[in-house]
Amino acid sequence: MTNDPVIEIRNLSKLYRLGTIGTGSLRQDVQRWWYTNVLKKEDPFFKVAGNQENSHDFLWALRDINFDIREGEAFAIIGRNGAGKSTLLKILSKVIRPTQGVIRGRGRINSLLEIGTGFHDELTGRENIYLNGHFLGMTRNEIRGKFDEIVDFSGVEQFIDTPVKRYSSGMYVRLAFAVAAHLEPDILIVDEVLAVGDAEFQKKCLGKMNDASRKEGRTILFVSHNMQAVSNLCHRAMLLQKGMMTMIGPATQVVNRYLSGIQQHQLMQQWNDPNMAPGNAMIRMKSVQLIPVQDDVTAPIDIRTTLRLEFEFWNQEEGIDLATGIHLFTQSSECIFDVSSKSATYSKGLIKGNCTIPGNFLNDGSYYISIIFVRDTSVEIFYLNECISFEVEDYRENMNWYGKWMGYVRPNFPVTLTPVPSL
Template sequence: MRKDIILKAENISKQYRLGQVGTGTLSHDINRWWHKIRGKENPYLKIGEINDRSTKGNSDYVWALQDINFEVERGEVLGIIGKNGAGKSTLLKILSKVTAPTTGSIKSRGRIASLLEVGTGFNGEMTGRENIFLNGAILGMTKKEISSKLDEIIEFSGCERYIDTPVKRYSSGMTVRLAFAVAAFLEPEILVIDEVLAVGDAEFQKKAIGKMQDISKGEGRTVLFVSHNMAAVKSLCTRGIVLEHGEVKFIGGIDESIRKYLTDRNENKNINLIDRKDRIGTGNAKITGVRIHNVEKLMTGSIFKVEILYDAKNKEIIINEFGLSIWDLKENKIISLSSEFKNQLVNISNSGTIICEIPNLPLVKGSYILNCFVSSIFGLEDYVENILEFEVEENDIFGTGKTINPNWGMIVVDHNWFKE
């Protein structure tokens, strides 16, 4: 059966020059022009490095994207996933024609509506109602077509009371609600959505995902979706692209794409913590080691004890907080713990070992990931993700002969039932 291709990316690459607006100086632009009129290749395409933020580069040029090729069929929901800096937002901006590729081309059939950043395409001085008509006109719709959808857009956005108020008075959540409603209801053939839905509350995110499912399955329109929420990606998308350092690492079914992304992310487990480059913070104090006690048999309800080794290069620094978080393999945060929550560890030395203990681990059977951070009075000093992965086994914690599996949720809490 012949494929109905609605969007095609061919050899898309995007180069930036660090520290510059655009890709270089006037002399570089003249040099490019001189090569072009002589029928020669752009000389600056031969230089530049991949976009790896964890390493120090030797070139002023960096490739945010390099040789991206893929096709999207009509009615498909394509998930674009990858770590921060992988090139996801740059790719969406090129697909939306917000910015032009350095090389390659985009071929599309139909109107593209983009939701890339909160308030993109909105005029802050105009009211919500006026912005609906403005965005519809940009999409090539007539006033009559926009008017026929106006009531649905306003109702879905939940901004009816403020629809005649200038958008500059809106909160970020209200703005993204209205922007999504405009993009979804004005019937573009291709809807491009970046991480902006994370701004909305849980109720709106659920509505938005339901609407995107209706758009693709019921109306046969195409959605390109970027998110770090793997649960949302899995429930919505039919196929995925995994980006890493601006290159396509994998294209395939959404389950395989998520598995590939999570597997690659877990490669850091085999690197000595001291040598990890993908950390955030000033680095004046660093986490040098993390170990879970009794990890060979960790069970629901057992003692969970984490040992954190740390060291401060700057001995004048005042460390005032340690923290850790536990995530599942779909990147859902399950538990956050901080010494500040308990007003503990307020006077400590600048190197040593810290213990964090949960007396009764409330996690059900499954695989989990540990992230850690250390802060001083000056701010975040060191934050390292995916330090280690651990398994939790099921356990009869209530002594009734019954265990609780993940189908009941992620957390187990003690509880009692009684009749008054």
């Protein structure tokens, strides 16, 4: 990777008018065409429309984006759905034009924005390989030299002379990615297309992109919701929010910022007035909270994180025989575990409880916790339902496969392999 920028973006913006094609006036449409296509000036209509900040008729898909991408860099663009990621990639791929701003770049670009981008349904796989190579400015001999490698990577040898309209979505995307990655573009743009592939295909694609960036010096622009893949593959990342750039920097830092912002969780509840707190004549809650045990308080909860549940409640009955159970559920209400305190006799007053969920136990996913209070080891007296909810993010080290890990739990049990000496 060099420090020379291969792509420069300055003051890039894209404005859409909702519900209407064009300006609604033939005269204004002709004027816009003349200004933007002949005079190469800024669109006068959108300059006026963009000043209507509170108008519901216009939408800024992108607003004042500025960044550089260096040669040989793997660069990620992340953000929630609707943040403007795909719009930005389409502008860089010259599929759509920006409303304002400047883009400077050099080198051949190949874009994989959706399944089979640039494919013609009526042509065979073989014909589409040559067609895409021609679009990149490659000669027939250059394409022929890469042909066998493309077909082998895609795994569609048996159907290479079949029209691609008869391919399954998996076959389609395999061939599309193989073409995009092997025809030696200087810049490869990939937009979430790997989500449709199986685990084996994802591993091959991510490995190929990693080799293209780190070994062959090609530039990769990568959009994905798989944050582990972004962290492992990319050098830097940019976070988009509602069309605006909110952070740019090392991929791991940007991913942590993004995950900490999107984790939908309720890690604490507190009630100061016993009369207003959840409960009944026997039990009244005071507080419940889930504390991630980690040095960096801004880091997201992931599979390595130890979680400590702490709760307080008012016992309102003297000499009660009481036990408390912790129920952990998946978001789909499947119980992961039910653990309980030992039954004991308690006086009236405030009681504290705690439970620790060790790191490297839960799989990634969404969870919630409920607490049950039981009298005489058998009689339920109160159930605090879904008092805590949280997200656990994935984490993988030294691994190029990013498919979903099976199971609700993910313990770090040792598995060893021992070579058997030959006789």
